[in-house]
Amino acid sequence: MMWKQIISVLRLLILLTVITGIVYPLAVTGAAQTLFSEQANGSLVYIHDKPAGSSLLGQNFTTAVYFHGRPSSAGAEGYDAAGSAGSNLGPTSKKLEDALKSNIEKIRNEDQIAESFPIPSDFVMASASGLDPDISPESAYLQIQRIASERGIGENEIRELITSHIQSRQFGFLGTDRINVLALNMALDRLAGK
Amino acid sequence: MITDVLLFIIFFVLLLLMAWPLGKYMAKVYSGERTMLDTIFLPIERTLYRLTGIDAAQEMDWRQYAGGLLIFNIVGLAAVMVIQELQPILPWNPEGMASVPWDLAFNTAASFMTNTNWQAYSGETTMSYFTQMTALTVQNFFSAATGMAAAVALVRGLVRKNTKHIGNFWSDMVRSIIWILLPLSIVVSMVFVQQGVIQNLSPYMTVDTLEGGRQTIAMGPAASQEAIKLLGTNGGGYFNANSAHPFENPTPFTNLVQALSIFLIPSAMVFMFGNMVKDRRQGYAIMAAMLLLFSVSLGGLYASELYGNPIAEHMGVSEPANMEGKDMRFGINGSALFAAVTTAASCGAVNTMHDSLTPLGGMITMLQMMLGEVVIGGVGAGLYGMMMFVLLTVFVVGLMVGRSPEYLGKKIEAKEMKMAIIAILIPAVTVLFGSAVSVTADAGLAGINNVGPHGLSEILYAFASGAGNNGSAFAGLSANTLYYNLMTAAAMLIGRFGVIIPVLVIAGSLAKKRVSSPGPGTFPTTGPLFVLLLAGIVVMVGALTFLPALSLGPIIEHLLMLQGVTF
Numbered sequence: 001m002m003w004k005q006i007i008s009v010l011r012l013l014i015l016l017t018v019i020t021g022i023v024y025p026l027a028v029t030g031a032a033q034t035l036f037s038e039q040a041n042g043s044l045v046y047i048h049d050k051p052a053g054s055s056l057l058g059q060n061f062t063t064a065v066y067f068h069g070r071p072s073s074a075g076a077e078g079y080d081a082a083g084s085a086g087s088n089l090g091p092t093s094k095k096l097e098d099a100l101k102s103n104i105e106k107i108r109n110e111d112q113i114a115e116s117f118p119i120p121s122d123f124v125m126a127s128a129s130g131l132d133p134d135i136s137p138e139s140a141y142l143q144i145q146r147i148a149s150e151r152g153i154g155e156n157e158i159r160e161l162i163t164s165h166i167q168s169r170q171f172g173f174l175g176t177d178r179i180n181v182l183a184l185n186m187a188l189d190r191l192a193g194k
Numbered sequence: 195m196i197t198d199v200l201l202f203i204i205f206f207v208l209l210l211l212m213a214w215p216l217g218k219y220m221a222k223v224y225s226g227e228r229t230m231l232d233t234i235f236l237p238i239e240r241t242l243y244r245l246t247g248i249d250a251a252q253e254m255d256w257r258q259y260a261g262g263l264l265i266f267n268i269v270g271l272a273a274v275m276v277i278q279e280l281q282p283i284l285p286w287n288p289e290g291m292a293s294v295p296w297d298l299a300f301n302t303a304a305s306f307m308t309n310t311n312w313q314a315y316s317g318e319t320t321m322s323y324f325t326q327m328t329a330l331t332v333q334n335f336f337s338a339a340t341g342m343a344a345a346v347a348l349v350r351g352l353v354r355k356n357t358k359h360i361g362n363f364w365s366d367m368v369r370s371i372i373w374i375l376l377p378l379s380i381v382v383s384m385v386f387v388q389q390g391v392i393q394n395l396s397p398y399m400t401v402d403t404l405e406g407g408r409q410t411i412a413m414g415p416a417a418s419q420e421a422i423k424l425l426g427t428n429g430g431g432y433f434n435a436n437s438a439h440p441f442e443n444p445t446p447f448t449n450l451v452q453a454l455s456i457f458l459i460p461s462a463m464v465f466m467f468g469n470m471v472k473d474r475r476q477g478y479a480i481m482a483a484m485l486l487l488f489s490v491s492l493g494g495l496y497a498s499e500l501y502g503n504p505i506a507e508h509m510g511v512s513e514p515a516n517m518e519g520k521d522m523r524f525g526i527n528g529s530a531l532f533a534a535v536t537t538a539a540s541c542g543a544v545n546t547m548h549d550s551l552t553p554l555g556g557m558i559t560m561l562q563m564m565l566g567e568v569v570i571g572g573v574g575a576g577l578y579g580m581m582m583f584v585l586l587t588v589f590v591v592g593l594m595v596g597r598s599p600e601y602l603g604k605k606i607e608a609k610e611m612k613m614a615i616i617a618i619l620i621p622a623v624t625v626l627f628g629s630a631v632s633v634t635a636d637a638g639l640a641g642i643n644n645v646g647p648h649g650l651s652e653i654l655y656a657f658a659s660g661a662g663n664n665g666s667a668f669a670g671l672s673a674n675t676l677y678y679n680l681m682t683a684a685a686m687l688i689g690r691f692g693v694i695i696p697v698l699v700i701a702g703s704l705a706k707k708r709v710s711s712p713g714p715g716t717f718p719t720t721g722p723l724f725v726l727l728l729a730g731i732v733v734m735v736g737a738l739t740f741l742p743a744l745s746l747g748p749i750i751e752h753l754l755m756l757q758g759v760t761f
Contacts, residue, residue, distance in 0.1 A: 175446030176525030
């Protein structure tokens with residue numbers, strides 16, 4: 001009796017596994033690939049027909065000619081899109097204090113920001129995913145001077161470029177104003193005629 | 195600030211608008227009444243029973259019901275372990291993931307089977323597509339259905355009279371999957387894909403980045419798992435960063451849909467309860483108590499995050515300094531809402547690294563789990579957990595007015611009270627005992643990432659999350675060690691079945707009783723007085739149990755943070 005019941009349970013488990021673990025995800029995959037294939041495959045962006053990343057994922061920008069993104073704890077170098085992670089540092093962590101200190105100092109040097117001018121918190125604090133594609137508009141405006149002098153483009157032109165890339169709150173009340181750094185940098189390259 | 199509050203209000207309105215009709219529908223599904231979707235689902239259900247030889251029409255007493263539930267879960271646990279061990283020779287493994295070490299595999303299996311979805315592993319570096327789909331996605335459905343079945347059995351115990359039967363586990367479980375979880379998951383996963391959640395079986399992709407570096411992008415069938423992860427209040431992320439990962443939660447809109455998906459079924463179950471007991475006000479009263487507690491949590495969490503970290507502000511970061519562990523697109527409102535929702539509902543998905551929340555914000559997430567996951571709560575688990583507090587409330591009221599307590603016409607006697615107290619105390623004891631052992635054992639202390647009071651918070655959180663079957667983490671804790679894998683697995687199993695079994699005992703015991711009609715001395719369980727008493731009892735039990743531990747962790751950390759102390 002007991003044995004028979006276990007066999008029945010095993011059969012049910014296998015059938016339900018097929019339904020929820022194979023039919024369901026494959027059906028969704030099929031529908032997704034048919035209806036929304038671009039999104040289903042990672043919303044890739046292309047440069048000269050070669051995939052150069054995803055519009056949803058941040059990339060490492062360290063050179064002076066590009067807008068920089070947020071600090072990232074994904075992978076050793078940051079922005080490892082096969083190893084998403086946050087810093088998991090708590091508010092009273094000495095490690096966080098040190099990281100903030102060095103991030104702030106670096107930005108003040110690179111972008112010639114006066115000591116009295118506060119730095120936006122998104123620009124020095126690590127994101128949750130380590131792959132945050134966005135920064136705040138304030139963090140982008142902070143970099144105008146550097147980008148302008150490195151690229152030899154007028155500051156006003158850069159400012160306009162930034163403003164035109166602000167994504168406002170979705171439907172007016174969801175999230176916060178933000179700028180996709182990869183999209184901004186690609187537009188910057190186009191502006192510079194590169 | 196005003197738009198933030200607007201978001202919260204819209205969230206509540208949308209939730210109630212969707213949960214109310216769903217609750218009505220669910221009451222029909224479990225009562226075997228006709229629904230619109232029967233033409234599609236009835237043939238599937240019949241085929242399942244024909245192929246397996248299971249008799250789903252046979253009524254069960256509580257022992258048979260619990261037996262079926264346990265066998266199903268134990269076999270499921272074994273299956274998840276076996277698939278993880280065999281993933282190198284199974285299909286859909288383009289990245290060549292190796293067998294998962296046994297302790298991690300056991301932890302993961304216990305975690306997904308108990309609807310906890312604590313993740314000591316990192317998805318994109320550990321699990322093959324086959325494992326994600328056939329082991330993890332599957333248990334997301336099974337564990338949710340198990341919780342829903344147990345709650346329905348308890349409601350039947352309240353509704354029925356003079357019988358020992360509380361329904362059929364197989365029927366309740368299968369109907370939960372086919373009629374409720376699966377159709378909702380299909381709709382929600384397509385919304386996710388449209389917004390940018392990935393859904394493919396491609397190998398990981400390496401690209402040359404704009405700056406000339408290289409970036410390897412993880413791929414996989416994420417959307418299908420994402421939908422059930424939220425709807426089933428499971429919470430196990432496809433990727434390590436969970437719902438913070440842009441491929442899991444790409445836009446502010448998906449963030450709202452995710453938060454709604456988490457609360458949808460647990461809220462609907464409360465309305466379902468009102469429908470099944472033929473007095474909807476009973477459901478409204480419980481919903482009101484839950485939403486009252488939740489509003490306080492959400493408000494507190496949001497205020498604390500808005501206040502931010504004064505230590506960073508002193509260093510020259512503009513106010514509010516609060517973006518550590520948060521992604522830009524969600525904003526403070528979307529991050530606070532998600533953190534409050536996921537810990538209220540025993541979901542455990544995160545779009546924010548809870549370890550990096552402000553001390554008081556982090557404490558609120560922890561406290562919601564410690565209250566027993568009854569503020570909305572998990573699918574099924576929230577309703578049956580709250581019912582234990584309802585019994586406690588009518589008992590306390592009965593003591594105060596000197597009348598034998600009753601609920602919905604059923605006398606609440608010693609047996610029910612014993613079981614209710616066991617169900618309330620077992621998770622609490624597990625949290626405190628597990629934390630106490632861990633802060634005295636070297637193996638426990640070795641895992642801490644943040645030292646000082648925050649280190650205690652990390653350990654407390656781990657056990658609150660495990661015993662409450664939440665699954666979120668102060669993820670700085672290195673939880674993938676033999677010690678923590680076994681300890682948290684034990685906490686999850688005790689926290690799950692240490693509640694479900696007493697609940698089913700109560701269901702069986704209540705079903706046997708006769709129903710007496712309300713007299714002049716009957717305490718009404720629909721008015722605002724009852725709502726306040728119920729919420730008060732929940733808070734009081736939680737506060738009395740956990741205040742000492744919380745004082746040593748987040749509360750003291752908050753005070754030290756104000757003084758600028760770091761560790």
